[in-house]
Amino acid sequence: MAVQMELHKIIISEMQPEQIIVLKEVDGERKFPIVIGSGEAYAIDRRLKGIIHPRPLTHDLLANVIDNMGGSIDRIEINDLNDHTFYAKIHIRQDGQTIKVDSRPSDAIALGVATTVPIYVAEHVLADVCRE
Numbered sequence: 001m002a003v004q005m006e007l008h009k010i011i012i013s014e015m016q017p018e019q020i021i022v023l024k025e026v027d028g029e030r031k032f033p034i035v036i037g038s039g040e041a042y043a044i045d046r047r048l049k050g051i052i053h054p055r056p057l058t059h060d061l062l063a064n065v066i067d068n069m070g071g072s073i074d075r076i077e078i079n080d081l082n083d084h085t086f087y088a089k090i091h092i093r094q095d096g097q098t099i100k101v102d103s104r105p106s107d108a109i110a111l112g113v114a115t116t117v118p119i120y121v122a123e124h125v126l127a128d129v130c131r132e
Helices: 038-048 058-068 105-115 123-129
Strands: 002-011 018-025 031-037 071-082 085-094 097-103 119-122
Touching: 002 038, 002 071, 002 123, 018 038, 031 038, 031 105, 038 058, 038 105, 058 071, 058 105, 071 097, 071 105, 071 123, 085 105, 097 105, 119 123
Parallel strands: 071 119
Antiparallel strands: 002 018, 002 119, 018 031, 071 085, 085 097
């Protein structure tokens, strides 16, 4: 089972190599941080602010490839946590089928944030990170 989440906060510090995004449960109070790289943080931030570049950046390129191949991103799911590393799948609908593509959560969110793709977290992952 998976729980729908939303991007609650993005914390960018120019003094640190790692940045933080915080996901929050849509119909609840649970939330947790994920440490991400600067490139992904800036990509998410640009997409949230609607900043468009004259040429496609990496996440725009991937979105264009998916679209041009007749697919659409259905959802993002953070499906596992192993040794402090989160794992995600991008669910792509194409020709009536779902294709699940392995991804880092930060890349999946950067890809999906501009098109308001829903984010889900597996219940067992959420239980692990919120059991304090």
